[in-house]
Amino acid sequence: xxxxxxxxxxxxxxxxxxxxxxxxxxxxxxxxxxxxxxxxxxxxxxxxxxxxxxxxxxxxxxxxxxxxxxxxxxxxxxxxxxxxxxxxxxxxxxxxxxxxxxxxxxxxxxxxxxxxxxxxxxxxxxxxxxxxxxxxxxxxxxxxxxxxxxxxxxxxxxxxxxxxxxxxxxxxxxxxxxxxxxxxxxxxxxxxxxxxxxxxxxxxxxxxxxxxxxxxxxxxxxxxxxxxxxxxxxxxxxxxxxxxxxxxxxxxxxxxxxxxxxxxxxxxxxxxxxxxxxxxxxxxxxx
Amino acid sequence: xxxxxxxxxxxxxxxxxxxxxxxxxxxxxxxxxxxxxxxxxxxxxxxxxxxxxxxxxxxxxxxxxxxxxxxxxxxxxxxxxxxxxxxxxxxxxxxxxxxxxxxxxxxxxxxxxxxxxxxxxxxxxxxxxxxxxxxxxxxxxxxxxxxxxxxxxxxxxxxxxxxxxxxxxxxxxxxxxxxxxxxxxxxxxxxxxxxxxxxxxxxxxxxxxxxxxxxxxxxxxxxxxxxxxxxxxxxxxxxxxxxxxxxxxxxxxxxxxxxxxxxxxxxxxxxxxxxxxxxxxxxxxxxxxxxxxxxxxxxxxxxxxxxxxxxxxxx
Numbered sequence: 001x002x003x004x005x006x007x008x009x010x011x012x013x014x015x016x017x018x019x020x021x022x023x024x025x026x027x028x029x030x031x032x033x034x035x036x037x038x039x040x041x042x043x044x045x046x047x048x049x050x051x052x053x054x055x056x057x058x059x060x061x062x063x064x065x066x067x068x069x070x071x072x073x074x075x076x077x078x079x080x081x082x083x084x085x086x087x088x089x090x091x092x093x094x095x096x097x098x099x100x101x102x103x104x105x106x107x108x109x110x111x112x113x114x115x116x117x118x119x120x121x122x123x124x125x126x127x128x129x130x131x132x133x134x135x136x137x138x139x140x141x142x143x144x145x146x147x148x149x150x151x152x153x154x155x156x157x158x159x160x161x162x163x164x165x166x167x168x169x170x171x172x173x174x175x176x177x178x179x180x181x182x183x184x185x186x187x188x189x190x191x192x193x194x195x196x197x198x199x200x201x202x203x204x205x206x207x208x209x210x211x212x213x214x215x216x217x218x219x220x221x222x223x224x225x226x227x228x229x230x231x232x233x234x235x236x237x238x239x240x241x242x243x244x245x246x247x248x249x250x251x252x253x254x255x256x257x258x259x260x261x262x263x264x265x266x267x268x269x270x271x272x273x274x275x276x277x278x279x280x281x282x283x284x285x286x287x
Numbered sequence: 288x289x290x291x292x293x294x295x296x297x298x299x300x301x302x303x304x305x306x307x308x309x310x311x312x313x314x315x316x317x318x319x320x321x322x323x324x325x326x327x328x329x330x331x332x333x334x335x336x337x338x339x340x341x342x343x344x345x346x347x348x349x350x351x352x353x354x355x356x357x358x359x360x361x362x363x364x365x366x367x368x369x370x371x372x373x374x375x376x377x378x379x380x381x382x383x384x385x386x387x388x389x390x391x392x393x394x395x396x397x398x399x400x401x402x403x404x405x406x407x408x409x410x411x412x413x414x415x416x417x418x419x420x421x422x423x424x425x426x427x428x429x430x431x432x433x434x435x436x437x438x439x440x441x442x443x444x445x446x447x448x449x450x451x452x453x454x455x456x457x458x459x460x461x462x463x464x465x466x467x468x469x470x471x472x473x474x475x476x477x478x479x480x481x482x483x484x485x486x487x488x489x490x491x492x493x494x495x496x497x498x499x500x501x502x503x504x505x506x507x508x509x510x511x512x513x514x515x516x517x518x519x520x521x522x523x524x525x526x527x528x529x530x531x532x533x534x535x536x537x538x539x540x541x542x543x544x545x546x547x548x549x550x551x552x553x554x555x556x557x558x559x560x561x562x563x564x565x566x567x568x569x570x571x572x573x574x575x576x577x578x579x580x581x582x583x584x585x586x587x588x589x590x591x592x593x594x595x596x597x598x599x600x601x602x
Binding site: 042116137186193238 | 318320321325327336339397400403405406414415418421422423425477481533534541542555556560569573577583
């Protein structure tokens with residue numbers, strides 16, 4: 001710290017360095033507390049990784065490491081094909097969600113027609129429908145059209161669940177684009193559809209990224225829909241893992257290894273697109 | 288960019304007469320485009336959410352085991368009210384509500400810490416938010432090991448000399464629910480912290496400064512100035528937390544307890560799955576789903592009302 005000047009000082013000036021020292025001490029405490037919380041939040045991931053590299057016996061004794069967990073996992077679970085299934089289901093669902101939410105979001109924000117406000121409210125109100133409330137009829141309906149023997153049934157359910165919020169988010173974003181811009185493009189003879197495609201859509205890339213990241217994490221991490229609407233051969237990694245843990249007793253290290261593999265893609269996406277995820281969450285606050 | 292070039296062309300608008308006719312034609316095209324573009328989303332919502340919810344209401348008034356359905360009407364609901372299982376399941380949902388003050392209070396404190404913007408706060412924010420990206424399945428797997436009889440929790444208890452408190456939490460009905468609630472609180476930390484941090488960023492720093500000049504202590508500033516200004520955000524986080532507690536814990540329950548022991552951790556959402564898909568009682572499952580739906584609507588409406596009454600308008 002700077003040494004105290006030799007010249008006499010006013011009381012206020014005397015207080016300042018002491019205040020700074022106190023502030024420093026306080027910051028130290030704050031840092032320590034935050035670090036402690038970080039340990040609590042990160043420990044499970046360390047535990048996961050640490051115990052994935054063990055045999056069941058090593059796990060029971062809390063010592064020693066080996067690759068047994070991983071070999072067991074690949075023996076018990078078709079990891080590669082389930083990762084691929086996850087990718088397929090996520091990609092298809094997100095593509096459809098983006099298609100319907102960007103178009104509708106644009107229409108609700110910029111192409112208002114009589115009753116469009118009510119229709120928008122209807123779409124957003126669908127946010128309130130919990131999956132569990134509709135899952136039985138949904139299952140019956142999709143089974144009737146034999147859609148539960150392919151990826152498509154699950155994809156449709158994910159689309160239904162993702163559309164209301166995605167549409168809300170896109171509409172909120174498009175509202176921020178000036179009306180004059182759209183009008184001008186239309187006056188220039190682009191037509192509303194092409195104005196949407198060539199002007200509004202490129203402008204909304206940040207919102208599209210937000211929807212994509214939110215939906216990717218949601219769908220990748222989902223269990224219930226996949227469990228009911230996908231056949232074992234089409235199971236996503238998350239569903240496969242849960243089924244493994246509920247079914248035959250496998251070694252815990254294998255489950256830890258599986259947990260790790262299934263978590264990595266979503267974590268990577270999170271680390272890269274964190275900003276978008278946070279924006280998606282806070283946009284939901286209706287502001 | 289072509290967008291900015293497009294701007295002036297509007298200033299050079301066509302003469303008034305032509306413009307009027309053009310306008311109405313444009314308005315018609317605009318309406319058509321609006322309906323056309325919003326149609327897919329509306330179709331998805333009606334076909335895959337609206338129709339099923341209506342069907343669920345119908346199913347809930349039948350006894351349906353997947354083969355034969357018998358109409359019993361609204362008395363299905365009064366029947367449920369006399370069913371001890373219904374109350375047991377509802378009790379679990381009620382008890383889960385007790386986790387909400389912790390799931391909101393702890394993040395509020397954590398957000399206040401982060402908001403000091405001490406070195407590394409961005410890193411910590413990322414770390415706290417990390418569980419948001421991880422599936423409940425994975426979280427449940429680890430929690431299962433944490434609460435196990437020979438797991439970390441009991442080991443820590445022994446280490447700090449509280450060995451007599453060691454317990455197999457997942458073996459008891461109430462304690463299993465507590466274990467579930469703790470896991471839930473842990474994984475909500477990031478989400479709620481982000482909400483409060485966003486809220487704190489909107490606060491006017493001069494207000495805090497003024498309070499400090501007035502001689503209020505840090506704690507007083509937090510409770511008397513910051514917290515009241517964050518009311519909206521607390522409400523929002525309450526709704527998110529409540530919705531999660533009631534309708535996002537299926538995977539966690541599936542992996543950690545399977546609803547047990549007994550009905551110890553069977554909440555409404557889990558019972559829908561149990562009765563509908565494990566026992567093939569579609570009617571009962573649908574009924575519990577509708578009860579859950581009604582609870583969600585009530586929460587949603589209360590929230591909407593709160594927002595409206597404060598701002599004078601919602602969206």
